[in-house]
Amino acid sequence: MAALHATYLAVSNKSFSRTLAPFLRHIAACNNAGLPGSRTPFFCDASQIGWITPSTIQALETLEAHKSGTFGVSSGADLFPLSRTLCEMGLYTSHHEAFDVRDDSGAVLGQVDRGAIPVLGLAAEGVHLNGLVERADGLFLWVARRSMSKRLDPGKLDHLVAGGMSAGLDPQTTVIKEAQEEAGIPAGLAAKAQRVGRIHYALERPEGLRRDVLHCYDLLLPEDFVPVAEDGEVESFHLLPIQRVMALVRDTNDFKFNVNLVLIDLFLRRGLFDPADASILRRALSGQAA
Template sequence: MIDSTLLPFIQHIKACKSANLPGKYIPLSYHEKIIGWIAPQYSSFLTQLGYLQSGTGFHITSGHQLLSLSNNLAELNAYKPHNELFDVRAQKDVVIGQVDRGAIPILGLNAEGIHLNGLVKQGDKLMLWVAKRSMNKRLDPGKLDHLVAGGMSTGLTPNLTVLKEAQEEAGIPPELAQQAKHVSTLHYALERPEGLRRDLLHCYDLILPESFTPIAEDGEVESFSLLPIQDVFQIVKNTNDFKFNVNLVLIDLFIRHNLFNSKEKATLSNLLNE
C-alpha cells in the first residue's frame, strides 16, 4: 500500500501523464511516421484546408507544409498565434519544419522546453527561487513557477534556451547562467484547454550566489520569492499552486535532494520516467 503522504505527488505526476493515446485522436503522419495527434474537434479544420483523412489519419509529404498549415489554422481562428516558431522533429535531432508555437497543442506535436531550479545555499539550508506568473500570461496566470522556464524556439538547443530565458525572465547574466547543470529530462502528455500537450522538459540546476536578486526583464513574472526547499515541498504536497508541469520538475528535485525515503524515491522515479 502506498503511504498517503505520497499520494499528492503521485497525483501531480499522473495528472501530467493522463493523455490516452491514440484514444480519440487522429494521427498526423510524415512519411508514415506519426508526428502528431489531432483531436476530433480540430479535424474539420484540416479537412477544410484540403488535408484528406484516410483510414490511417492525416498526412503531410513535406515539412514545409507545417508552417503554412499552422498559419492557415490561425486564419481559421483555431488558435491565437504566438508569433514564435518552434521546430518539429520526425525523430530526435531531425528537424523537418516549423510551426507557430500556438499550433503545437492543436496538432498534438511534440515540443521541448527548459526548466531551471534557481538554488541558493544558506549555510546548511537549501533555498529555491520561486516565481509568480503575471496575471497577464495567456496560460496559467498567477500560478507559481520556476525562476526560469520556457519553450525551445526554432534553431535553439536546450543550453542556448537556458541562456536566453535566464536573461529574459530573471536577469541572470550569461556568465552565471552558463554554470547551470543539466540534471534530468522529463516527458508527459495531457489534455489542456489549449489542446494536447506532449512535452519534453530539459531540467537544470543552477546554484546562485546569496547576493543575486532576480529581475523580471520581460514582464512575464509578477514577483519572486526565495523559499526553503522544505517549504516548496509542502506547497507541492498540499496545493495546486504551481503551474502543472513545474510539479514534475520539483518532484525530481526533491528526489535528488533526499526529501523522500528510498522506497518513495523509487516509486516516484518510476512514475516520472515511465
C-alpha cells in the first residue's frame, strides 16, 4: 500500500498537460492513504483484514478480549458483536446495515455494521452504474443530486445508481436492488446492466479509512425513461450530455469523491481523451506508475 500511495504522490507532483492534470487530481485525492503509516494491522484469526489507528487501539485495549496486545478477533463470529461494542463506545454511529467482511481470497469471514468499516480500516465493496442514453445528438448520462439529508457528502452530484454491497449480496444483485430503490428502474431493465470494470482506492476520510472496491456497470436506458427517487436518497435527477459531465469532473468538485473515478473510466472507454493522456490515466486508475 505504501508503493501505491507513492504512485499517487508522484502523479500529483508531476507536471502534466492542463487538460490531464484536473482529472489526475481526483485519482490522487482518492488515494491519499499511505499504509501502514501510523496504523496497526487488525486480524480475524490469522488473516489481516484491516488497519486501525492509535485511537481505535486505545478503545480495543479497554476490552478484556483485546488486552493481550494482539488486535483482532479469534473468529468471524466475533466481528459483528465487536462492531456493535465500538458503536456503543461512541467510535461511530450505526448504519443499521450489515456488510460482509472477506479475506484476501474473497471468502466471507463474518459481518460488521457498515459504520464500523472505516473505523477498522476494512475493505468494502459497492456498485456504481452509468445510466446512459444514446440519442441522435450524442451520448447523455443521468446524474443524481444527493439528498441534503445524506450522512455522506450531502448535496453532491452522484451516479444514477450507486450503493454499498450489503451482507449476502453480490454485485449484480446489488445493482438490481439499488436501481429499483434509488431510481425506480425495473428489475428486468436493471438486469441488462453490463459490468465494465473494477476500481479500488485507499482514502483517509473524516469517518476513517476507506478501502473501497467499486464494481462499475453501464446501462443503456430508453430515451423516454425518467428516473424516480423511491427511497428519498436523491434530491433530483438530470440528463446531461457526456461532454457537460466531463467538464464538471474537469473543472469542479461537484461530484461525490469516488464518482469521479468511475466517470473517468467511462470517458476513457468512450475515447474522450487523446491516446497519450488516456494511457497515463489508465495507469493511474489501476495504481501503476504514471
